[in-house]
Amino acid sequence: FARPQYQSFEDRNNACFSLNPLNFLKYNDTFHTAVTILPRTLVLHQSYQFMVRMTHRDNSSLQSVGYAIIHIERIQSPIITISCVISTMCSLNLQYYYVNPSTQLALWSFASDNQTLITGIEWEIYYGFTDQTNNMMIWTPVEYSELFGTNTENLTIPKMFFQNTSNVTFWRFQAVYNFSSEILVGTFDIEINKPPSNGTCSIQPQNGTIMTLFTINCNHWYDRDGIKQMTIYNSKFAVLAITTSATTQLRLPIGLDQHLNIYVQDAFDCIAEFTLSSISVLPDPETPNGTFHRLFPFLANSTDRNVITQIITSLSELLNTMNDIINQQAALYDMLLMDISVTPLLTTNSSNPFEENVFNRSIIIELNEHASFREALLVFLNNQSTTTISDLQFQSSILSSLTTATNELTRKSSILASTKCQQLAEHLDRLSKQLPVESVRLTATHLAECSINTLTASHAPLLSRMKVLDLDMARTDEVLDQCRQTGKCDWMNSIPTPEEGNSYIQRELSNAIFEQAVNIMSLLTSSLTTHLNIDQAIEINSSSVYFSLENVLFSSTFKQQNGRNISGFQSESINLTEPIYIRKIMQPLAFSNQSSLTSNTQLSRMFSLSIINRNGSTANVFINGNDSFEFFIPRDPSMPVPSRGLQNALLVNRRKLLFNYHSVDLIKTDTNLTYSIHLEISPLNRNLSYVLIYKFNERPQVDEFDGMKILCYQDLNSNKNHTHFIDNTQTFDHQSVVYGIRELTVTQMDKFCSNQTYSSEDLLLFDTPVVFSDNYELLVYQAGCFYLDEDNNWQSNGLIVGPSTTFYETQCFTTVID
Template identity: 35%
Template sequence: FSVDLDGYTFNESNWKYVYYCRIYDLYMFPSLNGVLLSIDDNRTDPLNPSCFANQTRNGTRWKYGTSLKSSLTILANSLQPNQTYQFMVYMENRQNCSTQATGYVLVTVGTIDSQMIAVGCVIWTMCTPNLEFQLVNPTTQVALFSLCIGDCDNIQNITWNIYQGTTNISSNSTQWTLFNQMNINENIWFFGWNTSNFTALNQLFLNNPQINLWRFQVIYGFTLQASSSALNFVINQPPINGSCSISPYNGTTSTSFNISCSNWLDEDGIKDYSIYAWTTDPQERTFISFSSVSIFQVRLPSGDDQTSLLHLIVQIRDTLDCITEYNMSSINVLPDTLGITNLLNNLQSSSNALANDPTIQLLSSGNQNIIGQIIGCLSQQSNKMNSDAIDQAVSSGIPAASISVSQLGSTTSQGSSTPLNATALIQYKKDLNSHANLREYLMTFTTNLDISTSNNIKLQASSLAQLTQATNQLTRTALTLALDKCYQLSLALYSMVTKISYEDVQIITTQLIQCATNILTAVNGPLQQRTDILDLDSSRATAFPTDYDTDLESAWSNPNLFSDGNDFSWETIQQGRNTYYQKQLANQVTTKVNQILSLLTSISNIQLNIGQNLIINTSSTFMSLETISMKSLSNKQVQQVGNARINIPKNFKSNISDNSTVSLRKMSGLILGKNIEELADNFSLGPGP
């Protein structure tokens, strides 16, 4: 048989259960000689009375649900009204007595019947139990949901309150004080204040580091009464007291840099180390690598174009996903132009030359971190070389609109009055196809990489976004591989969205959307005569198929698919073949990209609350996703890129009720026209989470 160590199936028969109770705020748990007295124990502690002190020997105040004692029912009139009790359950595994667990619950006894309200975390891994509290990481948001159990037809209103706590050592209890900044931070730090779901951003914790205990309470108002429930949190302390260093301080994109992190302390244990790099803007950091060990090697992208300076950040994460960021010494990294030149030449040479290339040997290692780093470094250099080549071509009289698609929001090119330089055009196309071959070859190393963890997905999404950035250098094969991988990563992210932080979801979603829109732009470029037809695509489209004699339905043998009206000339047919296959792929890409966007929208909706929005602004796309009430949609102005906006009329009609929440997605991407680049605005409305 096999055991899934990552599974969370609970078998009640595998455990022993012991229950304890105390009168909260007044007494400790009853004990004698340092040993706690369970509710079954007839002995008494004179200093700390039992919750059932008035119980007669023959009376019954509680009962177990089963012979296993896995559940406990407190009978009516067993506890005193207007009093709070704390119950504790101790669990011990029957097969392994060293495996233990302890849980707590606070029960306030009222004088009237009230509905039961349940509260939980949307992302359950972000709320790890810790005795009578839930652990919360100060670097991530807290998203809570609540449910009314039973007869809940007369809910009048819902209100959330936040309390900060201090510990009363003498009574071993917590005193809660209402947090006084809720009003001024509504829809800034706090979202969903009057709904069943509530979200507090990490700014609450980061701006109040002196507060270690927090309570989130929800109150349901009914016609004649109110019911409440709450979750208590304690801040999970991040790793402390360590440092990280790097050597050497100078190198190239082919240099193996050594990173050493030492003396990091955390009571939960260190889970892993992640490296991020940036040049001019710390908000535009690139994910480089992750490691479960404290000493490891990385290959880094080149630094700033002018200074070669590269800034590095290490994230040290504990086993409960609490993070400390450490700024390492900045280093100088130059691009290895000789290395990429040799690689480009070897791709055109014999297979032996390619097999002996040191970069290819590293890519063939199968190591995810190494492959991600190599692809990132090569993509960065190739993207820069492509940008320089386009600038050089335009200065040589080649129209910019015929060889590239400019970035979203960039200034429209005015064109050049320089006469066309035929030699420059030949050189541009030679370099273009050389780099297209490289990108396709690099793409093959991404297909079988593991995508079982958020770090894996994050690294691969970052690599794909960089590798697809030069949309004029992507062959149909490269586009197909990138599209399939982007879709697989989106599915994998969807499967774990309730297990990873909102911040990680943001990072991955941004990269995947950039990848998808890059692919969409690239496949349409040749069709709109905005980018050149690549040699690999042309040769594959016109090559005689190996199954020509056996595949009677082959499109290749039907000239009507490739002609231009009545023009059946050889040149027209050959050009038409490439256009046909490009259109076929474009249709597939459009369908798959829509599926990717739908997946990523659903993923974001799970973690977004009413009033919250997610903005993704990259060189290829702008997307804003928010959850709002239907009532607030009327007369709303939707701002887009630049000065573009959409005005929703005041008398907007819908079959959705005013109190319902809806998801509003605003997206701007590139539509490729023959002579002009336009913004495509996509405005979509759907049910809220």
């Protein structure tokens, strides 16, 4: 009796099953695309090979065949299961998962029904090719070091891996679990989804104005899965259009030599990127304000998301360009830049598309008019719903652009934008497990920029860094008038002037936006952590904000900027073996509170460092021993650098003094804050050396001083200066410091500078009047490291200013990260 090689499931006399053939299986649906074999149907210790032949409904000559070999054993072992972290990134295609090479692939594994201790996990990688002789897939192991989580449950394969191996179509990822008594393996096979190809895109005309309708044609793009859509970005990665049509018309923001990027996307979201040739978009021949009034009515008459996005983006970029010109020309109007704007973290040399000065009136008038335009756009945007992923992308990029010029944001604009950003951040957090990391990162960048921009705009007037806008002052007057009429505003009793009333309202708003910013950063952190494996990091570095998030083991060391490592930590809320997230945020302007002007923080950036556990909660970390965490806080570069004072030391020779003395009063405006003091000496004759002594509160003497330093000519720094530094822990209970400077003779230079050894007793040698052979220049400044306590008050206890502090940035050390 000759049995067929394969027996059909439809065969009621099927000999492969031990039970009644009527009971051995069930179909999952009427098309028989899946079948379930019930328990105890297959025979123990037997092997079965299953073949599935799929036939095309409309063309029976098109068939696909798949095989599976099953061994029946009695085991109590757990099953190793592997899945995609972002399920939408892995589509099942017969026996393979269809994966896009244009994004990272994140896998997670687990052992089901596991009661046994896992002693180790290791991932193995194989590439596959088909053996044509027997039509079998051959798997070959490969080594690749740039993967994340190779010894954990999760494995992340960066997109660079697929880009470097673009000639390989099939991959196998195996999770090898080591238990105390056995080794088990889970397997995940993928097929690379090839991006769309063979196409091209063009734009006409090559040049135009902000009113021009440009036409983009994309032809001959092919993908076996079909083209889903095309997304058009500008050079700042703002979304301009999402379309399914090969031909698209759009308006573009002004700018010279722009490059548009087109992402051609297939049905499974695999992307081919195409960059259009350079184009230039000039302002309309009308005045910029006239252009605004011509374009704005289009918004009210359009429901097309692309049209709305292009008009708002074009108007926003027009305003941003004009604002850049305002800031550049501030000096022409006898204004300090630091009085009207906050300098971005990153400065760009953007080209000016205007042929001549576009302003024929006061800068302040221009700022106020632009502020009213931005507010109108934000009111319109705030009324737009957010229902799709495309809405989220469009609106986040628009908000980033609209809030860029922080000195043109009214209070109403700031709170509208901040509230909308918070809503979008909540939406992003909900969708983060459905989106690729690139989309999450781009949207998070725009929302972080929007949040910090509105925070800067709300704090800057309180720090005298921006002018109070006319709309805000007029609304303050309305509020004060209403309060006087109703008598219901108790806070008015302590506010005698309209300016103080405006400051009160501004501070209430800034506190509200600060709370929203904290929440937005928490939501963005949550969205990004989904895509971070161990030792993986995401960085946002823009003009508005620096944001970095890194996933590390708590037991590992922090990586310092200067390569120094910290090895000793302790925390009551984190285990040493637990992965944590390290988040760093730098924003352009420090927080404003009641003491900001007296604490001298109005020209400082603000740095935030957080340790976040797996639950998303911030943890306290204490650094042990002599270690400390180092960070630098820059100052706003628009801060004027004081000139070095020329010291006519030759006149001292006539006074018969032992030293030339310089007294410096220490800053004592706030008892909670301490400052370091930094002295720089620039000799006119670079071959001279000096001895420096100092004493707090009174003049030092050779036998009575608090510190000394020999300043040898060989030790001049790269700026040809001698430097001396006293940290803030030494100055906290003093009112002043008096320096004594004395030029060394040739003999004294040989004694002190040749062997670099000296003691305080050597000062007794300086018992004759000093003789200076040349003058020197002197610069003295003070610096502080402060943190915000729970009540948003600046404090300095526990922070130490470091010796690498310069006039442009402060080096800080701390032993507590809170």
